[in-house]
Amino acid sequence: MIRVISFGYGHGEPPAAEVTYDLRDLLRNPFHDPELKHLTGLDPAVYEHVMDTPGAEPLAQAAAYLAVGLNETTGADITVAFGCVGGRHRSVGLARRVWEITQLTNRPVTVDHRDVDKPLLPPGAHRARTA
Secondary structure (H helix, E strand, C coil), rough: CCCEEEHHHHHHHHHHCCCEEEEECCCCCCHHHHCCCCCCCCCHHHHHHHCCCCCCCHHHHHHHHHHHHHHHHCCEEEEEEEECCCCCHHHHHHHHHHHHHHHHHCCCEEEEEEECCCCCCCCCCCCCCCC
């Protein structure tokens, strides 16, 4: 089994995982776009925004490859976690993409968005990234 989790660092400790990716400084933050702020990575507009960020697709492919490889070579269940500030935008988008890619391998895979339904954090909690 491969488990993919999204979470927000602003809502508590990261979940236990074999691999955790911190997206806070890697990807553009949809929180800073008024049209996307109140949506989540489950919404098409936010998902596209996240995945259009330079480096997002290669990161998702590498994370899926690593998870599948670890599962295959060790036989162990593997958990991969993606964290951003609030756990509603970037982490959800990346977790969703890794889940999609991993499904193509016909391995059992689940996705859990731990903090997607939690309230937005205050603007001061978010760091701006313009690239």
